[in-house]
Amino acid sequence: MGIEQSFIERHPESSRLYARASQVLPSGVTHDSRFVRPFPVYIEQAAGAYKWDVDGQRYIDYVVGHGALLLGQNHPVVLEAASAQLARGTHYGGSHQLEIEWAEEVVRIVPSAEVVRFTSSGTEATLMALRLARAFTGKPGIIKFHKHFHGWHDYVAANSKYGDSSPPGIPASTLDSVAVLPLDLGMVGATVEERGDIGAVIIESAGASSGQLPVPHGFLQALQAFCNERGIIFIMDEVVTGFRWAPGGVQEAEGVTPDLTTLAKILAGGFPGGAVAGRRDIMQGLAFLDPGAKGQKVGHPGTFNANPLSAAAGIACLREIADGSHQRRAAELAGQLRAGMNSVLCRRGVHGVIYGQSSAFRVLIGGPTVPEEADYDPRDLDWDVLAAGGNPERERLLQLALLNRGVQFFGTGGMLSSVHTEEDIAASVEAFDGAIGAMQEEGVL
16 A cells, blocks of 8 residues: 555544635645645644644654744643643733743843843744844845745745745835845845845844754854944844754854844743844834934734733743753754664665754755765755755655654654653654655655
């Protein structure tokens, strides 16, 4: 029986739910990354490093809430804080002490954070950061980099993992305000000189699409120095990497100090939440003016900004992960997983590589070589090979074959939590071996 047919037969209830969803949701999904043919699995319950679907299948979870769950599903520390707050109220419609404590934790942990403003998502955080930068510098132009993902709003949609150079529904004038460049400091400099209107540069801190295409060694430091010299606001998008690469994110690990940092995911302990943090003078653009003072305030409402439930969960999570032990544990296990999967490709003679940084990993099937039984830092690999990517049909079948064997990746990779175990890693490598074998039998490798 083929991979797809086996998947269909193992998931009859998910198939029925997808048919129902397709009547009321575009393509039956609520997030682009959850779309997969013939249908996604529908999750019913989660705990620790595992999820169970409506057909009773258990999965080792490498989606981890799209990267939000460094502590795994329903960690007791976060669950206790959220449960206690749930009884007190989820939305006060007013200021509360928890929002202060949450901001204090961010300032304590994130090196560049002097002041914090909470949002409800990472997309909102990058939108606010760009608006603050434009207001502070008086310059409308923005530089972003090829394939770097900063959410789905109009100013960052071009040439991201979900959009081409001219995404539908976005005015040309908006697209024209953003220069999309390769990771080339010379081109950054030339663009700044040519346009004369660049007020900010935003970069996904570990590289495009959560590190799929890495930022080269030393580039962040050089970019920071360039921006400082030119009075350009340097924005590090740490929505994915914040609190995961280190308690203080990539900026802590690399010794870089951005002007503004965008945060989400781990920030709220698995609940909705985002933030912009950074220099006090830039963030002061959000402050109300004294009576009679001249100037304009950057407006920022938001019904669920720093809501008590997200704040309570976020405080508990940030206090739990502040010493770095959870990050080190997850990263160590990720290294074992990457090396183990590379050993499968090596033994089976399959071209490709599994690579990643910190507790993240990416799977590339294809390319010019068979990997060694090792862990690979993407910054040491051939950029052109990584940029070429893999074959979408192979990637789809790999996802299905892994689901058939009780493992769920997040697209072509995933992330780990600190509650994954060595036994989970061994089982996942075994499942990967079986999936690759099934693909070879099916003639797609």
